[in-house]
Amino acid sequence: MEWKPFYNNNKEGKLYVIPLGGIGEIGKNMTLIQYKDEIISIDVGLTFPGEDMLGIDLVIPDFNYVIKNSSKLKGIVLTHGHEDHIGALPYLYKEIPADIPMYGSKLTLALAKEKFERFDENVKHNFKEVKGRDKVKIGKYFEAEFIKTTHSISDTFAIAIHTPIGTIVHTGDFKIDLTPINNESTDFFKLAELGEKGVLFLMSDSTNAEREGYTMSERSVGEALQQECEKAKGRIVVAAFASHIHRLQQIIEVATNLGRKIAIDGRSMIRVVELASRLGYLKIEDNVLIDLKSVDNYKDEEIVLLCTGTQGEPMAALSRIANRTHKHINIKEGDTVIISATPIPGNEKAVYKTINRLIKNNAEVIYEKISGIHVSGHGSQDELKLMLNLVKPKFFMPVHGEYKHLKKHKDMALAVGIPEENIIISENGLKIEITKNNAKISGKVPSGITLIDGLGIGDIGNIVLRDRQHLAQDGIVIVVITISKKDGEILAGPDIITRGFVYARESGDLIRGTESLIKEELSKYKKVTEWAVLKSAVRDITRGYLYEQTKRNPIILPIIMEV
Amino acid sequence: MEWKPFYNNNKEGKLYVIPLGGIGEIGKNMTLIQYKDEIISIDVGLTFPGEDMLGIDLVIPDFNYVIKNSSKLKGIVLTHGHEDHIGALPYLYKEIPADIPMYGSKLTLALAKEKFERFDENVKHNFKEVKGRDKVKIGKYFEAEFIKTTHSISDTFAIAIHTPIGTIVHTGDFKIDLTPINNESTDFFKLAELGEKGVLFLMSDSTNAEREGYTMSERSVGEALQQECEKAKGRIVVAAFASHIHRLQQIIEVATNLGRKIAIDGRSMIRVVELASRLGYLKIEDNVLIDLKSVDNYKDEEIVLLCTGTQGEPMAALSRIANRTHKHINIKEGDTVIISATPIPGNEKAVYKTINRLIKNNAEVIYEKISGIHVSGHGSQDELKLMLNLVKPKFFMPVHGEYKHLKKHKDMALAVGIPEENIIISENGLKIEITKNNAKISGKVPSGITLIDGLGIGDIGNIVLRDRQHLAQDGIVIVVITISKKDGEILAGPDIITRGFVYARESGDLIRGTESLIKEELSKYKKVTEWAVLKSAVRDITRGYLYEQTKRNPIILPIIMEV
Known part of the structure; x- marks a missing residue:
């Protein structure tokens, strides 16, 4: 059955898009869509403190506008399960009614559930699981449509919000991986269909707007991993982001192919492997996983250790291995360590320190300079242009990026023919007022950052x-x-x-x-x-x-x- | 006249090479050569504090061994005038007799002189200027020979130390630029001649040992700068390292070619431009330099501002321009800002902040992602192999690098045929004992870091x-x-x-x-x-x-x- 817009009433009105995070920065993504007395939020993410925020653990968006208008908040839609998209949810639900529904994929909600559980048992939630192409009515005015995309975590959506004024599309984080690991490709048809029917306003991920061409397929990492692991003569230690389930799947497959057993270390890695294999996102053959404590019962060439610590975090498994303070793994000559990620800006020195220590302990270390061992989860310039070509929005606002990324993304939009006056570079807290014929910045709401230190929320200023x-x-x-x-x-x-x-x-x-x-x-x-x-x-x-x-x-x- | 070793006495003995800085780190380079009761030091550099060294201004090597043996110290030889090679000289001379001679090129000594002047007028020095191919006798046992090389500062030397045991060569920092700006190329003949006669022990710069191929010539930057500056319609702001005189020369030439006037900003930039043009290292046509205060008397398209701030240092000229706190330059649409350097690891976030602010103020910003606007001053893998081929040392010790760089450099040495047992990866403070047939680590001396905070030297631990x-x-x-x-x-x-x-x-x-x-x-x-x-x-x-x-x-x- 063809989808029919339910609001075909031609009544004019104004719609507001209000980003509370993710503009002019990488992280704490959160965008409100408001029409009359109804609001929905796309993502509620957190970010990690800058080096000037001494002693701070986490940073979340300033929720004041949402809290003040919580009676208007009709629902929250989630693009995917990364911290910078769901990490601040429990902090928000501490302040708003628990029955406000959250819509997300199975994996996204499973990860969100864990966050609530570890936060405070008194903070309740109301999860609604959705699948690709699902459409849900939210409040009187909105309908959210979930469209599969590819990213460095499974079960990722772009989200179309159909409103009385027109359709708003938010890409979430994405790359356009033509050979993804689970063969679940981007839903090109739905994106193109939206474009064909007419999209009023597009928000699209700018993280990699500075990179030319296409981002390599995640599958290419598997081939590089296979080559490196075949060369390894002793134990193999692979560090990766715990949430990067496709990457974990590839590491597990390479290990299994080579007849190696896999031990897991690092709290978040253990948790995600357990959760993702329970939910069917991660396929692990029987008898492949072994207990970390039993590693010494196997020969060196039978072992892969999958662990956390790609960012040089002082307490992560890889750092403890490098510092020789790990309980079970003492790094030694013959070990191969693969760091399957690149340093996030600001973490370079810590990562290099870990690498130097590992090399000093005579490990073979495969890291960023060796091509192929990591690819980004975000689309490069040609993918951004492809997204713009598919969705063909009337108005465009680059999101998820520092100013320099937004600016580059704007250049892409100009290149595909969007008129300059239809492109908006905004800031967190600015209200973008949208009518059928116009989109412009008009006013602002309270916005900023709330610092989390220990149990304190916002008591550090x-x-x-x-x-x-x-x-x-x-x-x-x-x-x-x-x-x-x-x-x-x-x-x-x-x-x-x-x-x-x-x-x-x-x-x-x-x-x-x-x-x-x-x-x-x-x-x-x-x-x-x-x-x-x-x-x-x-x-x-x-x-x-x-x-x-x-x-x-x-x-x-x-x-x-x-x- | 052919140079004849003055020590042709065939008497056996032991020589020690003792690095006090620059091994396992980038910075505070200092290496002692000791034979019997005589010591010379190659360079006496400083480094900048790590992010865990809160409130610290500078870090210098632990001088205890040198101070205790200052009666043995016969001279200091300097490879070039960068902070990490000469910056700790005044701190050392505070503790040792002022008559110990320092040998260096005209530019190196001029920069060192400034450091002494700004340090403490009671700390005296004894400078001895040398030129390429100069040989000076130091103490009874040593003869130092200075050999021209190319690097990101003018007047750079590799240094051969002829000793009773054999010849030691230290490359200093170098790249092998085949088309350098001043046409003063590497003295290939002298390096090859040393190799032909026999070099016992080589220490060579490992900074870029992870990079494949050759480092681009400094001259290529001039072409890229010319292209970018031709495109600029308004004012041009170029940020560069003050000490990179070849870069400054190219910027000045491009500006002059385009008929623009040049204003200088940033304390170190003003100082270096003054000093380098006085000494003839920098050629500036008459009437090209203008006062910073008079910038507004010219049309935008007539101006180039040459300034400091490539590393996002909060008080540097470029940061003040980006923050709109600069007294004379208010950044505006039409301005082009060229950052002619890459961020040093650890400075990435600060640099991106500056870039974002400049873009936000509608400047066109040309930075690292645009190729050609900066090249490194250190040789890549093929240059390191070329140096090893020229000098053909019996024993080899990679220096100037973190452990990962030293290890890669060792791989280069293995590739050109140096036997593994003849390659030494050392640490600061270890004594390398060298005889005609052997080089090995044997013992250690007190070493480490001394922290400088304000006026305090070593009172912070x-x-x-x-x-x-x-x-x-x-x-x-x-x-x-x-x-x-x-x-x-x-x-x-x-x-x-x-x-x-x-x-x-x-x-x-x-x-x-x-x-x-x-x-x-x-x-x-x-x-x-x-x-x-x-x-x-x-x-x-x-x-x-x-x-x-x-x-x-x-x-x-x-x-x-x-x-």
Whole structure:
């Protein structure tokens, strides 16, 4: 049966697209579509902290606009199961009604479920599983249609949102892999059919917009892996992203072909292998998996260890192996280590450190410079142009990328003939107002980042981060003075304590110098009536003296105790 | 006249090569050659701190071995003027006799002189300028011979040290540029002549040992620059390394060809352009340079701004331009920005931030992905093999590289036929003992890193860094209690102060909770006689409670004041 739009009422109106994350950045993808009193969200992702966000564990979008409008939120549609698309869901559901439905593929929802379980048992959810070509009505105005695509995780969708104004398409993350591992290719027909019927507004993944040509097929990695593993004479250690189930499948197949057993290490790897094979996304022959503890019961040439740690994360399995702090695997000559990923910008140094340590322990290390051992999950320029050709949108907004990626993606859109005035480069929080004939930025909503540190959600802000940066740079110098509650007489102090400032054995003269300057200052006070005056004098004296002596600027913290 | 070794005495003996930096790392290059009671050092470089070295400005080699043996140190020979080869000289001369001579090219010494001048006027030096093919006797046993090479700075040498045991060659940093900018090519004859006469031990630059083939000639950059600059319709901003004088020359020539004026910005850029043109390394036509302040007196298409900031350094000229905090240059549509360098590992994110900001301000940005706008100054695999073929050393030690680079370079050496047992992969501080027939690692000397923070040299160590990392992660919580000197009675407190821990407005309950737990503990003490017991109880209580409440682990600092 041909699909008929249910809103064929020709009534005019305005639609809003509001990205809360993923624009001008790689990560924390979240986009709202609002029509009248109804909102749906495409993805609710998180991102990892920048190096200036000291001590922060995770970063999620500012949810204030959604929370304030949670009565309007009719549903959440999920493109795929990566952290940057589903990772912030539990944080959002902590603040919104649990019955708001989430639509996603089986794998996406299974991964999301795990996140809820590990978060807080009081936070409930309402999952609705969908398959490719499924169409679901959400609220009065929206219908979401799920279209299979290919990416570095299974069960990935582009999503078309049919609205009273027209059809909005969001590609999610994608590449156009013509020979995917599970033979489940991009649903070209549905994308082209949408294009044929008319797409008003397209949002498309810009992650690889700087790369020319086509991204290699995931299948090519299997061939390269097979070659490298055939050459290996001893144990093989392969590090990969746990969520990259196609990659894991290929590693498992290569190992099985070569008659090797597979041990798994790394918490997320163990979890994903268990989950994906239970759900049928990962096929592992019987008797291939062995317990990590039993590795030494096999000959070296019978072993593949599949583990985490491609980004040089200090506690990941591969890092522990490289540092020789791993409980079961002691790296040695004859071992081959394959790092089946490239460093994410910012992780280069940590990854190189791991590689250097492995080589130093005489392992053969196969890493990024060796071509073929990894391919990207995101489409390059020609794939982006192909997507634009299939969907043929009237209006186009590049998403998922830093500004330089969005700009390049815009160039692709211009190249395929979309007029410049129909291309929007937006920012997180801007409202794009869409009518049948027009799309433009019009207003903004509260947006930004919420920092997660331990159990705290948003209790760390700029002041705390600035203090941490300051502490990290030059440490802290604490000056304690005790005065009498009765008459303000100075009873004791100054006592000076430092942390992160200077070696204790080097600090004697500095501390004594500071002390005598403060004592000199204190001698001017018969009694202390204005704490603030004393505090500020102590701070200035200490700061000036220490800077002059060391050219360092620690945090100076005067404490006045009253007894 | 043919050069005759002056030590033709056939007496046996042992020579030591002792690298103090540059092995297993990129940076702080320094290698000692010791024979009996005489030592010379090849280069005395610094490096920049890793991201775990919070607040550190610079890192220099541990000089203890040299200082202890400074009466043996007969001279220092310098390969070229980059920071990682000469940057630590003033720190060394602070500790050794000022009359120990330093040998280097005119440009190298001019750059070194600046370092001394900016360091401390009391630290003196003894410079000896040398030219290519110069030979100088150093001490009783050594003769140093300087051989021209090509690199990303002018006036670069490989150095042969003729010793009673045989000839040692150190390549310094090099590429083999067949069409260098100043037409001063590598002195192939001298390198080949050394090889012909017999080189006992070669140390060669491994920086690019992972790259196949040949590194492109610096001249190719000029052509790419010319093309990009011809396309530019408005102002052109070019960021480059200040020390890369050949690059600066090419930028200046392109600008001059196109009839543009050149303004210079960035402290080091201004300094190097002044110095290099004064010494004749940089040729600039009259009336081409203009004052930065007068840029607005010219049309956009008449301007090139040459500046620093290729690594996204926050205070560099290009970063200030990108952030719109530059005093004279407000970036705007029509401007073309060329970043003529690639990010050094670790700087990627900062560089991308700069690029994104420039693009956001509508500049056309030409950066690394556009080929030809930058080439490396270090030789790739085929150049390394060529060097090995020219010098034909009996023993070979790859230097200047992380372990992975050294290992690759070893593979090159094996490929050109050096037997594995004649190749040494060393570490900083290891002594390589060399006789006419043997080279092996034998013992070690004190080595490591000395951290520079502000004026302090080596007053920051692991404890301070660990504190800074801890402070950076979770901040500090200070608990002050005042007790009576007389009888140990608790007079005041606990007062709790935090920095970098949690937002003040969020911290009320946490502080109150901690206070009441500590008060409960204090009530157990009639009087405090054992400070240590109280301190440790306060620390444990506070840490346990705050971790339970927040899953964070700030530094807990109990302070007990006695009045």
